[in-house]
Amino acid sequence: MLNRKNYIRNFSIIAHIDHGKSTLADRLIEKTGLLTHREMKEQILDNMDLERERGITIKLQTIRLVYKAKDGNEYILNLIDTPGHVDFTYEVSRSLAACEGAVLVVDAAQGIEAQTLANVYLALDQNLEIVPVINKIDLPSARPDEIKTEIEDVIGLEAHDAPLISAKEGINIEDVLEAIVQKIPSPSGDENGPLKALVFDSYYDSYKGVVAYIRVKEGSVKKGDMIQMMATKKSFEVVEVGILAPGQLPVEQLQAGDVGYLAASIKDVKNCRVGDTITQLKNPATEAIPGYKKVISMVYCGVYPADGEDFNNIRDALEKLQVNDASLTFEPEASVALGFGFRCGFLGLLHLEIIQQRLEREFDLNIITTAPSVIYNIYKNDGTMVKIQNPTNLPSPSEIDYMEEPIVKANIMTPSEYVGAIMELCQNRRGTFKNMEYMDKTRVILHYMLPLNEVIYDFFDVLKSKTRGYASLDYELSGYQASKLVKLDILINAELVDAFSMIVHEDKAYERGRGIVEKLKDVIPRHMFVIPIQAAIGSKIIARETVRAMRKDVLAKCYGGDISRKKKLLEKQKEGKKKMRQIGSVDVPQEAFLTVLKFDDHK
Amino acid sequence: MNNIKNKKLGLYIHIPFCISKCYYCDFCSYANQNELIIEAYCKAVIKEIMDFRNSDTDYSVDSIYFGGGTPSSIKAEWIGDIMEAIYKKFNVDEGSENTIEINPGTLNESKAGLYKASGFNRVSVGIQSFDDEMLKKIGRIHNKKEAITTINTLSKLNFRNISIDLMFNLPGQNQSMAYDDVEKALSLGLSHLSYYSLKIEENTPFYLMQQKGELKILPDEIERGIYHGAIEIMKKRGMNQYEISNFSIPGYESRHNLKYWNREEYLGFGVSAHSFIEEKRYANVNEVDRYINNVQKSVKEYALFEKLNDKEKLWEYLILGLRKIEGIKIQDLNEMAKGKTEKIFEIFLSLEKKGLVEMNTENIRLTMLGMDLSNMVFVELMD
Numbered sequence: 007m008l009n010r011k012n013y014i015r016n017f018s019i020i021a022h023i024d025h026g027k028s029t030l031a032d033r034l035i036e037k038t039g040l041l042t043h044r045e046m047k048e049q050i051l052d053n054m055d056l057e058r059e060r061g062i063t064i065k066l067q068t069i070r071l072v073y074k075a076k077d078g079n080e081y082i083l084n085l086i087d088t089p090g091h092v093d094f095t096y097e098v099s100r101s102l103a104a105c106e107g108a109v110l111v112v113d114a115a116q117g118i119e120a121q122t123l124a125n126v127y128l129a130l131d132q133n134l135e136i137v138p139v140i141n142k143i144d145l146p147s148a149r150p151d152e153i154k155t156e157i158e159d160v161i162g163l164e165a166h167d168a169p170l171i172s173a174k175e176g177i178n179i180e181d182v183l184e185a186i187v188q189k190i191p192s193p194s195g196d197e198n199g200p201l202k203a204l205v206f207d208s209y210y211d212s213y214k215g216v217v218a219y220i221r222v223k224e225g226s227v228k229k230g231d232m233i234q235m236m237a238t239k240k241s242f243e244v245v246e247v248g249i250l251a252p253g254q255l256p257v258e259q260l261q262a263g264d265v266g267y268l269a270a271s272i273k274d275v276k277n278c279r280v281g282d283t284i285t286q287l288k289n290p291a292t293e294a295i296p297g298y299k300k301v302i303s304m305v306y307c308g309v310y311p312a313d314g315e316d317f318n319n320i321r322d323a324l325e326k327l328q329v330n331d332a333s334l335t336f337e338p339e340a341s342v343a344l345g346f347g348f349r350c351g352f353l354g355l356l357h358l359e360i361i362q363q364r365l366e367r368e369f370d371l372n373i374i375t376t377a378p379s380v381i382y383n384i385y386k387n388d389g390t391m392v393k394i395q396n397p398t399n400l401p402s403p404s405e406i407d408y409m410e411e412p413i414v415k416a417n418i419m420t421p422s423e424y425v426g427a428i429m430e431l432c433q434n435r436r437g438t439f440k441n442m443e444y445m446d447k448t449r450v451i452l453h454y455m456l457p458l459n460e461v462i463y464d465f466f467d468v469l470k471s472k473t474r475g476y477a478s479l480d481y482e483l484s485g486y487q488a489s490k491l492v493k494l495d496i497l498i499n500a501e502l503v504d505a506f507s508m509i510v511h512e513d514k515a516y517e518r519g520r521g522i523v524e525k526l527k528d529v530i531p532r533h534m535f536v537i538p539i540q541a542a543i544g545s546k547i548i549a550r551e552t553v554r555a556m557r558k559d560v561l562a563k564c565y566g567g568d569i570s571r572k573k574k575l576l577e578k579q580k581e582g583k584k585k586m587r588q589i590g591s592v593d594v595p596q597e598a599f600l601t602v603l604k605f606d607d608h609k
Numbered sequence: 610m611n612n613i614k615n616k617k618l619g620l621y622i623h624i625p626f627c628i629s630k631c632y633y634c635d636f637c638s639y640a641n642q643n644e645l646i647i648e649a650y651c652k653a654v655i656k657e658i659m660d661f662r663n664s665d666t667d668y669s670v671d672s673i674y675f676g677g678g679t680p681s682s683i684k685a686e687w688i689g690d691i692m693e694a695i696y697k698k699f700n701v702d703e704g705s706e707n708t709i710e711i712n713p714g715t716l717n718e719s720k721a722g723l724y725k726a727s728g729f730n731r732v733s734v735g736i737q738s739f740d741d742e743m744l745k746k747i748g749r750i751h752n753k754k755e756a757i758t759t760i761n762t763l764s765k766l767n768f769r770n771i772s773i774d775l776m777f778n779l780p781g782q783n784q785s786m787a788y789d790d791v792e793k794a795l796s797l798g799l800s801h802l803s804y805y806s807l808k809i810e811e812n813t814p815f816y817l818m819q820q821k822g823e824l825k826i827l828p829d830e831i832e833r834g835i836y837h838g839a840i841e842i843m844k845k846r847g848m849n850q851y852e853i854s855n856f857s858i859p860g861y862e863s864r865h866n867l868k869y870w871n872r873e874e875y876l877g878f879g880v881s882a883h884s885f886i887e888e889k890r891y892a893n894v895n896e897v898d899r900y901i902n903n904v905q906k907s908v909k910e911y912a913l914f915e916k917l918n919d920k921e922k923l924w925e926y927l928i929l930g931l932r933k934i935e936g937i938k939i940q941d942l943n944e945m946a947k948g949k950t951e952k953i954f955e956i957f958l959s960l961e962k963k964g965l966v967e968m969n970t971e972n973i974r975l976t977m978l979g980m981d982l983s984n985m986v987f988v989e990l991m992d
Contacts, residue, residue, distance in 0.1 A: 534963060534982070557829040559984040560806070560853065567621055567869050567883045569925065570890055570913055576928065580988045 011263040012192045016084045016221065017137075018101055020129060021111035022119035022478065026141040029173040030111055030182070031069075031085060035252075037179045038071040038083070068207070068219050068265065069252045075187045083186060084250075084265035086206065086221075088125075094353065095482065096301050097207075099128050100281045103297055104206040104221035104265065107135040107190030109182065110163075114140050114148035114170070117156050118445065120419035120478035126161055137185045138165045144172040160445045195262030200291040201225035201233070203260070203268070203284040208275055210329035214246065216272035217254075220284060221265050223295060228259035232287040233270060236294040240277045241287050242270035275332050301333040303351025304412070304483060305358055305462050306395040308339060308376035308505065309365070310347030312585060312596055316371055317346050323369040324348060327361060334361060339396065343505045343589050344374060349396055355462050374587065374599045377508045380458045383410035383486055397507040400493050403544065410486040412458040415440075418469070419451045420477035427472040428452060435460035436511060455484065459509065494519055496526070497540040497547075501590045505599060520549040525601040530594060532556035537592055616668040618886075619868045620699070622654060622691060623879030624680040625897060628715065632748035632818075633776075635810035637881040637895055638678040650897060651687040653904040654879050655694040660907060661876070670699045672706040672865040672875075673728075679735070681711035685723035692727040701728075706864040708733055708772075713751035713759040721766045731770040731863075732763055733803075739793040740786060743779055747807075748814065753793075760797050770861060772801030777839065778832045779807055780824055787835040788842060795846045800861035804839060805854050806832060833981055853932050853980050870929045872922075881912065888917045919947070927953075928987040931966075936974025956989055 021027040071083040088101040102108060108129040112122060129136055138157050140150045150170050157165040169181035195202075207219040227233065231244045248256040249266045260266045272278050280301075283294035309324075311317050324336045335351035352358040358378060365371045381395045385407045394400055416437070420428055422444075429439065432454045440453035456465075461481060469477050494515050496506035510518050519541025526539045530553050541549040561572055586593040626647060629640045673695060680688060688709065695701065708731040709724055724732070738744055739753045751759075763771055775794055777787045794802055809815050809826065818824035827835075840850055848856040855866060868875050877884045880900040883892045892913040894900050903910050917925065926945045930937035943950055957973055960966045965979035965986050979986055 534985075556985075557833050557981060559982045560980065561808075561984060567875055567877060567885060568892070569869065569885065569929065570883070570892070570915065573925070573928075576984060576987050576991070579984060580991050583988060 010261075011194070013079060014082045014084070014193055014263050015107065015186050015190045016086065016105045016193060016263075016265055017107045017109060017186055017190050018086045018088050018105050018129075018134075019109045019111060020088060020098075020102075020122075020125035021141075022113070022116075022121040022125075025111050025113040025116070025119075025122070026173045027111055030109070030139070030141065030171070030179075031087070033173050033176055033179045034071060034083075034085065034183065035069065036176075037183060038073045068250050070250050070265065073183050073187065076184060077187075081187050083183070086265065094357075095124070095128070095480075096299055097280060098125065099131065099297060100204070100206045102129050102132045102134060103281075103295065104204050105132070105134055106193055107137060107186070109186065110136050110138045110157075111141050111173075112138060112153055112157060114142045114150045114153055115145045117153050117449075118160055118419075120417055120451070120480050123161070123419065123451075124417070124480040126163075135190050136161075136163055137182075137189050138163055138168040139182055139185070140165075140168050140170050141173055143170045144175050144177065156446055193263035195222070195224045197224075197226055197261045197263075199224040199262070200289050201227055201231075201284065201286045202291045202295055203227060204295045205235075205278060205280055205282045205284060207280060208278045208330075208332075210275055211269070214269040214271075216269070216275050216278045218268045218270075218272075218278050218284070219250070219265075220260070220268050222260045222262050224262050224291065225286070226259050226261040227268065227284070227286070233268075233284050234287045234290060235277060235279075236283040236285055236291070237279065237298050237300075238277050238282065240272075242272055244268060244270045275329055279332055301353065303333070303335050303353065304458060305352045305354055305378050305380060306349060307352075307358060307378040308341060308344070308347050308396070309336070309350050309362070310341065310344040310374045310376070310505070312372035312374050312587070314345050316373075319369070320348060320365065320371055320373065323365050323371060324350070326369075327364060331361075333357070341376070341398070341504050343503045344376070344587065347374075351395075355466070372585065372596075374505070374596050376505045376599065378462045379509065380412050380462065382412075382491065382509060385409070397493050397509045398504050400509065408488050409491045411489045411491060413455050413484050413487045414458050414461060414481040415484040416454045416456045416461070416479060416481040417451055418454065418477055418479050419445070419449065420473055422448055422450050424473040424477060425450060425452065428469065428477060431465075431468060431472055432456060435465060436514070456481070457487075457489065457511070458483070459511075492543050495542045496522060497538075497542060498526070498530070498594065499537045499590050499592050500540075501592075502542075503589055503594075515543055516548050519543075522601060523549045523551040526598055527551040527553055529598045529601060530592065533592060535591075616874060617671045617702075618668060618699070619672040619674065619865055619873065619875035620670055620695060621865075621875055621877040621879075621882055621884075622673070622675045622680075622695075623677065623877065623882040624675060624683060624688075625650075625678040625880050626682050627677065627679045628682050628712075628750055630748070632746075632814040633807055633809065634748075635813050636678070639897065642897075646897065647683050647687065649901050650880075651683070651691060653901045654691055657878050657904045658691070658694045658698050660904070661698065661878075668700060670695070670701045670705055672868065673701070673708070674865040675709040675729075677710055679712045679715055680709050681715040681720065685720045685727075689723055689727040692729075696728070706731055706770075708863070708865060710735060711759070713755040716759050716762060718762055718766065721762055721768070725766055725768070730768070731772065732768050733772040733774065733801075734759060734763075736773045736794070737776045738779060739790050743782065743786070746780055747776070757797070760799075764798075770800050772803065772857075772863065773797075773799055774803045774805065776805050776807050777835050778827055780826070782827065782835070784831070784835055784838060788838060791839050791842050795843070795848065801855070801857040801863060802843070802848060803855050804836075804843075806836065836981075837977065850934050852934065853983065867933075870933050872926055872929055883913075888922060890915045890917065923953075924991060927990045931973070931975050931979075931986065932983070934974065936967075936972045939968075939971055939973060942973070952992070953990070956992070960986055960989060 019027045019030055067087045069085050073081050073083050075081055086101050086104050088098045140153050142148060143150055154165040154168060157163050169178055169185055171178040202224040203220040203222045205218045205220055208216050211217050227247055229244055232241060233244055234241045246256050246269045247260045247266060248254050254267055281298040285291040311320055328334050333353050336348045339349045340346050362375055365373055379395045381393050384392045384394055386405050387407050418428055436457050438455040443451045469479060490512040491509050492512050492515050494508050494510050495502050523539045523541050532553055533556060536555050537553040539551045540547050586595050625638045626642050627638045627640050707729045709729045710733045712735045736756045737749055741752045773794055775790055809819050815824055843856050849859050850856050851862050874886045880897050881893055881895045891911045894910050894912050923945050957966055961968055964976055967974050967976050
């Protein structure tokens, strides 16, 4: 039995975004002969359109490879995918907890980036053996020797024999496979002990119910077993276990060291959360695998149908998305301006954008999202504390003693020439400088404490543009801090539009209010009357712009009796009008709601 | 078509050739075409006319319109041949209004004489402006002098019904420049004037210039000021406005144009030509080669084909009829809507409140504000 585990390697690939993680995965699959090149869709692991478009992984794909190594033995290599963005740190840590090792892909031209480090630290937290690989050596700007030194200096990993590869060109892929076999330890764990299986991903299948992707750490599990989820205490009877070969291939049983899937007619993903430990109902394990966390939403926003009739369709769509995404939360709410909709909670701004786009693309819904918000702690004069994330629910200022806002610890890695620009940005976003570390002669890591509500307003976009794309960011919640916050309201034609309200720091209110009214002035079409657009704190107007009255909306002649063209133009105009939200007597285009999402303070 | 009975028909012939393309033009026209293509094209138009299926004779044509492009840019003999085919194929009324569009710089006395001999009694001259610098700026090939010479040539040959096209809202134009154009036009003793506001269309040189920030269009306030002022000037000089962009001495309204606004039937021949007959709208293909090819093979191919339902008919009736200054007759509206007018009147009442339309017991018409914001009115009427 010991023999069996000697020929298993469980590993992840970790990398900074765009350093070639998915391409390497493709090559490993191809090299081990699992799929021929023709059968393989480009980047098989990122199979959601949106993922491919953004070059990031959202849902995990796990795959079992069989590799005949140079020592003549056949090895089972379980490649466990990890999502590639700061919003999904917890998911990454659970995937890594299912492994004994990680292949660290570093771009031969760009070297170590913030997420490289963040992922390495996560891997080290799990005591993984890290196998560095230097990718993109085919690039003219590749400098593999320098990168090796950088890995040794900055991370402290032995890198002199790191495989030098080009995943894109298929160069030296075998070196990676050999390194996996030689360097990553085989799994340990007692097949005969009480079952401990880590859930590192789950999704809903309409036939099988929730399918959990698991790593068996101890013991074994087979069809017919009664299992229990150690965090939720729910029990189920196992219907099927199998391996991911790829695709689901049922097997007799999964034992310590194995990676595979398990189906047990579980109806709700909430009962099978990532990070939970599965054990046997009889002879249960005494302790769960450490590290389980119930993920909490950090960013909230309202999601409303552009067309009021779509309310139920949005609910259906959110329910469907939630089935595979336990970190998405939502509850119905009502807005004066937008009618009935949902308040949704997300892991971060990227998660928000992904959900928003999936609602639009996969479910063909026309939605309006309100300004994102975070959770504030409101300490009232009567000594009680309430948590609010919808600005509309903020108690009146007279009831409030003080307010707290969430603060994140942000690590920004950047070439040193941009330090000034980044410090200015962080300063501008109320950041507190912690310290700066030199990674090498040209690059530094800046550590800042930043209010999360400053990060969720296009911080990342501005950071990228100020550093020409070179800086990278990761952040984690560090705690709450008292802060002078106010509610900023926007009035259109003297009517308060609750969907635009936001909580901002007192010192930023004027600037933000001004920015928003200026932008709204440009996106709200002219009407027959003059429309004032105002920003206000309480009853005090802090900024005002005016949309002038429309003077002209007329078509020129029609040549040769082409009435159809004229009609089409009018129909288009009508369509545009239909997509607008009527607030009082003003038609507000959806674009207007985006202007508060993307506040730009370059100027 | 067997069932064209007791009908008045308009005919539109498209001549898609020009000496050069103006910077604002996005219509179907080609500069610098060679003689062979022009010949093939005109022969195709003649074949298309002759191939038109009609066995009945109980109908008649009361307007013929040659538009373009620049019909006067090709040999007058071709125009004559096409006219001949029309007269051979269709019953043309004695008093039919037969118009040809011409551009200054493409006409001489003998050409004008040939037009006259071919049966044309109305000429529409694309002058656009009398300001030489402005003409260059918008890509016209003629100057003020040639424009005036052209009008004189036409008068000399006894064309009584002369219309010109003028444009305003031109780049860098101010009110006095615009009114100089109007005054100059009125001094020429014309019977009809079309007054169009420049609109920047996609796929034109002006559009590209605008995208690059090289072309500044006038603010709406100035543009409307020019329009309102020009209407006043023309009114004082006896030119009656009968449609948003059209003015004439009473009795000289363009019969052909009115067909469009009155939803009367017309047939279009030539590339990209539009037809409206028996509540169907259709158009020929937009490429000359393809058009010629189709006609030669007797293939009917449409770039557009729509059959109108009652709701569409009603909307068309409203948006076309309201472009006329006299507006629409409530009696006609009742007939068109088959009595279901409750909702329409509701909309009209709200438009009246906003000052966009005027209603009395017989008519509904746009106010001046309504004309300025006519798209808004038409969009409201869509439901």
